[in-house]
Amino acid sequence: MNEILSLKNIAFTYVPDQPEVKNAVEDVSFAVNEGEWIAIVGHNGSGKSTLARIINGLLFPQQGSVSVLGQPMNEENLWDIRSQMGMVFQNPDNQFVGATVQDDVAFALENNGVPYEEMVERVHEALAQVKMTDFLDNEPQHLSGGQKQRVAIAGALALRPRILILDEATSMLDPQGRAEVLATVMKLREETGLTVLSITHDLEEAMLADRLLFMNGGRKFAEGTPQQIFDLGDELVKLGLDLPFPIKMAKLLQQQGVALEGGYMTEEELVNDIWISNFKK
Amino acid sequence: MGKMIFGRFLPGDSVVHKMDPRAKLLFVFIFIVAVFLANNAWSYAVLLAFTFLVMTISKIKLRYLINGLKPIMILLVFTLFIHIFFTKGGAVLVDWKFIEIHEEGLRQGIFISIRFLVLVFMTSILTLTTSPIAITDGMEMLLNPLKKVKLPVHELALMMSIALRFIPTLMDETDKIMKAQMARGSDMTSGPIKERIKAVVPLLVPLFVSAFKRAEDLATAMEVRGYRGGEGRTRYRQLKWNLRDTLALVVLVLVIGLLVFLRN
Amino acid sequence: MDIELQKVSYSYGVGTPFEKRALFDVDLLIPSGSYQAIIGHTGSGKSTILQHLNALLKPTEGTVRIGDAIIEHKKKPKDLRPVRQKVGIVFQFPEHQLFEETVLKDIMFGPMNFGVDEKEAEARARTMSKLVGLPDNVLEKSPFDLSGGQMRRVAIAGVLAMKPDVIVLDEPTAGLDPRGRKEIMDLFYQLYEEQNLTMILVTHSMEDAARYADRIAIMYNGRCVLTGAPLEIFGDAEKLAEFRLEVPHIIQFQKRLEARLGFSLPKLCLREEELAETLAAALKERER
Numbered sequence: 001m002n003e004i005l006s007l008k009n010i011a012f013t014y015v016p017d018q019p020e021v022k023n024a025v026e027d028v029s030f031a032v033n034e035g036e037w038i039a040i041v042g043h044n045g046s047g048k049s050t051l052a053r054i055i056n057g058l059l060f061p062q063q064g065s066v067s068v069l070g071q072p073m074n075e076e077n078l079w080d081i082r083s084q085m086g087m088v089f090q091n092p093d094n095q096f097v098g099a100t101v102q103d104d105v106a107f108a109l110e111n112n113g114v115p116y117e118e119m120v121e122r123v124h125e126a127l128a129q130v131k132m133t134d135f136l137d138n139e140p141q142h143l144s145g146g147q148k149q150r151v152a153i154a155g156a157l158a159l160r161p162r163i164l165i166l167d168e169a170t171s172m173l174d175p176q177g178r179a180e181v182l183a184t185v186m187k188l189r190e191e192t193g194l195t196v197l198s199i200t201h202d203l204e205e206a207m208l209a210d211r212l213l214f215m216n217g218g219r220k221f222a223e224g225t226p227q228q229i230f231d232l233g234d235e236l237v238k239l240g241l242d243l244p245f246p247i248k249m250a251k252l253l254q255q256q257g258v259a260l261e262g263g264y265m266t267e268e269e270l271v272n273d274i275w276i277s278n279f280k281k
Numbered sequence: 282m283g284k285m286i287f288g289r290f291l292p293g294d295s296v297v298h299k300m301d302p303r304a305k306l307l308f309v310f311i312f313i314v315a316v317f318l319a320n321n322a323w324s325y326a327v328l329l330a331f332t333f334l335v336m337t338i339s340k341i342k343l344r345y346l347i348n349g350l351k352p353i354m355i356l357l358v359f360t361l362f363i364h365i366f367f368t369k370g371g372a373v374l375v376d377w378k379f380i381e382i383h384e385e386g387l388r389q390g391i392f393i394s395i396r397f398l399v400l401v402f403m404t405s406i407l408t409l410t411t412s413p414i415a416i417t418d419g420m421e422m423l424l425n426p427l428k429k430v431k432l433p434v435h436e437l438a439l440m441m442s443i444a445l446r447f448i449p450t451l452m453d454e455t456d457k458i459m460k461a462q463m464a465r466g467s468d469m470t471s472g473p474i475k476e477r478i479k480a481v482v483p484l485l486v487p488l489f490v491s492a493f494k495r496a497e498d499l500a501t502a503m504e505v506r507g508y509r510g511g512e513g514r515t516r517y518r519q520l521k522w523n524l525r526d527t528l529a530l531v532v533l534v535l536v537i538g539l540l541v542f543l544r545n
Numbered sequence: 546m547d548i549e550l551q552k553v554s555y556s557y558g559v560g561t562p563f564e565k566r567a568l569f570d571v572d573l574l575i576p577s578g579s580y581q582a583i584i585g586h587t588g589s590g591k592s593t594i595l596q597h598l599n600a601l602l603k604p605t606e607g608t609v610r611i612g613d614a615i616i617e618h619k620k621k622p623k624d625l626r627p628v629r630q631k632v633g634i635v636f637q638f639p640e641h642q643l644f645e646e647t648v649l650k651d652i653m654f655g656p657m658n659f660g661v662d663e664k665e666a667e668a669r670a671r672t673m674s675k676l677v678g679l680p681d682n683v684l685e686k687s688p689f690d691l692s693g694g695q696m697r698r699v700a701i702a703g704v705l706a707m708k709p710d711v712i713v714l715d716e717p718t719a720g721l722d723p724r725g726r727k728e729i730m731d732l733f734y735q736l737y738e739e740q741n742l743t744m745i746l747v748t749h750s751m752e753d754a755a756r757y758a759d760r761i762a763i764m765y766n767g768r769c770v771l772t773g774a775p776l777e778i779f780g781d782a783e784k785l786a787e788f789r790l791e792v793p794h795i796i797q798f799q800k801r802l803e804a805r806l807g808f809s810l811p812k813l814c815l816r817e818e819e820l821a822e823t824l825a826a827a828l829k830e831r832e833r
Contacts (some may be wrong), residue, residue: 043725158508240723465629
């Protein structure tokens with residue numbers, strides 16, 4: 001497998017002149033393979049958003065290195081590397097630069113000097129990918145939060161990046177908006193094999209990932225498949241995360257003395273387990 | 282404030298709506314200068330007729346213009362009266378107690394009102410038929426030659442377009458914060474002036490805090506999408522100059538010719 | 546204190562080409578002491594209703610009764626402060642309303658506007674900040690130096706310090722992480738139970754409504770289309786689907802489980818703990 005992004009021993013502080021203040025990120029290493037969906041989870045203040053900014057070169061770590069496609073990031077290749085990474089932020093309003101949907105999608109293309117004819121083609125292509133073609137000329141104030149975030153994704157896609165970074169991109173949306181955005185990202189992955197890195201405290205979003213990175217207090221607390229991470233159970237709850245519904249429910253049932261096998265991620269599996277463990281003996 | 286239309290954009294599909302913003306801007310600038318050519322009844326009549334013609338073509342209702350421009354209309358009526366009562370000269374038309382209306386006063390009052398009216402109508406038609414962003418584009422293109430004298434045209438245009446883009450967002454925000462503070466018992470709509478001024482602080486502080494936060498977020502988002510100044514950028518918004526744009530300017534030139542012919 | 550909306554309609558921008566109707570003939574009674582959830586998608590009119598609950602908006606048609614105060618379009622309002630003091634609103638992202646130099650002063654802002662003297666306001670601020678779980682050492686800090694979660698608590702304390710009889714919550718947990726979300730919702734529920742308040746939760750979360758509310762109203766396209774007890778409303782999946790809403794997760798799960806097991810539990814459950822207990826009891830019953 002092709003390694004697309006790797007972080008080695010990253011340490012970062014916002015206040016380098018105050019050594020007594022704890023680092024915002026401390027000794028974090030991980031790698032992302034091409035085509036993978038990786039989620040960085042953790043409660044607010046766990047250092048996950050700082051990490052996203054380091055990956056994108058918005059912040060430079062005091063220690064450690066970030067490599068994208070095997071190239072260590074530095075000030076010279078920063079802009080090149082950035083054009084390989086699309087990024088969508090939390091607040092749908094504060095990242096909408098253009099006057100209308102199509103202007104906003106074109107913004108990154110304009111910045112990179114793409115010729116007009118190609119821009120038109122790419123803008124339409126990107127908007128089709130997020131199903132926003134009908135809103136070409138809409139102004140942001142006439143769009144819902146979910147629609148704005150889809151436009152932001154299109155804006156990132158227009159540059160045809162290798163990685164899409166979602167920095168809490170669904171946390172300010174209503175359930176409908178969240179579902180829209182996640183469905184869009186899933187479809188994109190299916191069709192293009194895009195690498196996705198999502199930073200989130202939303203469980204549904206985290207469970208879609210192939211691999212989770214669990215941050216706590218600026219450090220990597222655990223890494224693994226969603227199954228492995230959620231098997232940590234109470235430890236997660238203690239550190240401010242919730243458990244997915246089937247796992248939470250199973251625990252409550254076990255406390256009530258209901259016999260269960262455990263170890264599942266979906267409701268279907270839980271329902272089956274209740275059935276098998278209690279009736280098929 | 283909701284009823285005020287000065288400076289607002291009303292989407293539509295008239296020929297005027299479809300014109301190139303550069304043509305519309307040029308048209309209005311030239312028209313503003315041309316207004317001052319008129320100096321007699323005939324020339325003012327031409328101005329007025331021409332303005333109503335443009336209004337009809339742009340499919341904007343007179344009633345709507347008058348309603349939406351009420352505050353400006355009041356100003357207009359006020360100037361009219363000032364002239365009627367205080368400008369002396371010519372035959373005395375009315376002489377009743379201390380009121381004395383002179384022919385010259387009436388004439389002046391009407392002329393100045395017409396001048397004012399056509400100026401306001403014409404600029405309102407421009408903004409009503411042209412989206413703010415198109416106006417910005419038009420300005421940027423018209424001002425482009427000034428880049429040679431180091432005027433940061435691109436930066437100014439980008440600033441303006443971002444400001445325009447955020448006006449509705451900030452208006453919304455203002456409304457929300459105002460409501461939140463009103464719910465906490467602060468009241469900036471009634472009470473003595475001193476109290477009201479004090480009540481502005483709880484509105485302005487959060488508004489500034491949020492505006493700065495937005496600015497910071499926006500700068501980050503722009504950087505991530507590769508913005509590093511105007512150098513080497515291409516343009517997505519293209520303007521297209523059509524035959525109708527040339528025609529509009531030709532018609533304007535003819536009207537100016539007529540004005541020159543009629544004036545004395 | 547009851548709040549009652551009678552045939553309430555509201556339009557934004559009346560008399561301009563931008564006029565837009567947001568509410569149509571809404572009837573809604575919120576009795577004193579209830580925990581009312583108002584559920585709807587973005588654009589359903591729920592935030593317009595919210596602003597009627599303490600006279601931030603006056604209905605274009607119809608009547609809003611808040612305790613003894615009658616709010617109508619025609620009537621020139623007298624002093625609305627008594628109404629606003631009794632109905633506190635925690636807006637979405639309430640931290641955006643903070644402005645004072647210190648946390649303490651910000652919490653005191655509301656009560657002092659309603660004529661509470663400084664000493665009493667400060668005493669209330671201290672009590673409330675403890676109640677919402679703020680550490681003592683933040684009171685003298687600037688609210689802008691706090692974390693997002695703490696700022697939210699400051700804003701909530703600011704509303705509580707007004708000692709309202711009714712608290713209106715507008716998506717109070719938006720943007721919080723799961724722990725913060727649960728803490729805040731539990732805090733309001735505790736207040737509701739201990740202090741005999743009326744709670745009105747305006748939300749799009751079926752989960753929160755199921756867990757906390759005892760009365761539900763569903764908003765759809767500016768109309769109040771369903772009202773009733775949670776079990777009545779959430780039991781009818783087809784009806785909810787008409788309004789593009791889903792049955793809460795927990796009920797979906799129970800139905801699925803019942804279909805698999807081939808028998809029904811004695812009751813529909815709205816809380817996970819309740820469901821676990823009911824199911825365990827039912828399973829024991831079967832074994833016998």
